[in-house]
Amino acid sequence: MAILRTLAAAGAAALMLSACSGASSSGDGRSAYEREGDRAIGNPDAPVTMVEYASVACGGCAAWHASAKPTVDEYIESGDVRYVFREMITGQPNLAIAGFMLASCAPEDRYFDVIDLLFEQQRALFTAMQQGRAQAQFQTIARTAGFSDEEFRACMQSEDNLQAVRDASERASEEGIASTPTFFLNGDLLEAGSSPDADGPVYTVNGQPLVDDQGPIPATFEGETFERIILYYKARAEGSASGGDGGAE
Numbered sequence: 001m002a003i004l005r006t007l008a009a010a011g012a013a014a015l016m017l018s019a020c021s022g023a024s025s026s027g028d029g030r031s032a033y034e035r036e037g038d039r040a041i042g043n044p045d046a047p048v049t050m051v052e053y054a055s056v057a058c059g060g061c062a063a064w065h066a067s068a069k070p071t072v073d074e075y076i077e078s079g080d081v082r083y084v085f086r087e088m089i090t091g092q093p094n095l096a097i098a099g100f101m102l103a104s105c106a107p108e109d110r111y112f113d114v115i116d117l118l119f120e121q122q123r124a125l126f127t128a129m130q131q132g133r134a135q136a137q138f139q140t141i142a143r144t145a146g147f148s149d150e151e152f153r154a155c156m157q158s159e160d161n162l163q164a165v166r167d168a169s170e171r172a173s174e175e176g177i178a179s180t181p182t183f184f185l186n187g188d189l190l191e192a193g194s195s196p197d198a199d200g201p202v203y204t205v206n207g208q209p210l211v212d213d214q215g216p217i218p219a220t221f222e223g224e225t226f227e228r229i230i231l232y233y234k235a236r237a238e239g240s241a242s243g244g245d246g247g248a249e
Helices: 002-016 059-067 069-077 093-105 108-120 122-130 134-144 149-156 159-174 223-241
Strands: 039-041 048-054 081-087 182-185 191-193 202-205
Touching: 039 108, 048 059, 048 223, 059 069, 059 108, 059 122, 069 081, 069 223, 081 159, 093 108, 093 122, 093 134, 093 149, 093 159, 108 122, 108 134, 122 134, 134 149, 182 223
Parallel strands: 048 081
Antiparallel strands: 039 081, 048 182, 191 202
């Protein structure tokens, strides 16, 4: 646990800053909604850009990745969605920091594979932490991801790597992100709100419910929900491109 104890101490300040709870591309391989250094996959000219602020130690983030991300992946593969992942330290800080450090040490084209693996193994990591063997569980995950034990140790001991993770989380806090997961669709912040036409919480933008031909879109982490959101924003983007309104109802 020596590595993780060091990471926990280094990340304590970052934890205090947070709590768990399509436009054309810029011409440099990024969508118009990205910034330099973002981790992203998918067509940069996709009509929909989804930005997620998340933590690999956030239970809600893991739930979204299990329930909705497979559907989002289908739209990434079809070229309709550009997906951007921004790191934030929420949940158990030592697990979040170690997880992000491990992912950043992977080859560029394997970053999202490691993130997916960490979400899949989140419950096992929580259990291992309670039993005092979190470092061993991380090492097992690292081996699965293709790291040698020497590469794993070097990754976890990198001060530059640690600082990069802390900087990303602090930037998210400075940008006003208060919890994870937080989503932006084509620059719009997705929030949970209410609608007189729905029995439960619905997704809203600027206080207005997102409404498609099925009615207000419920605030859930289901794949069907995010498919509706993606199609809503795709239609809006295509409507804007053709001179239509495409605005929120």
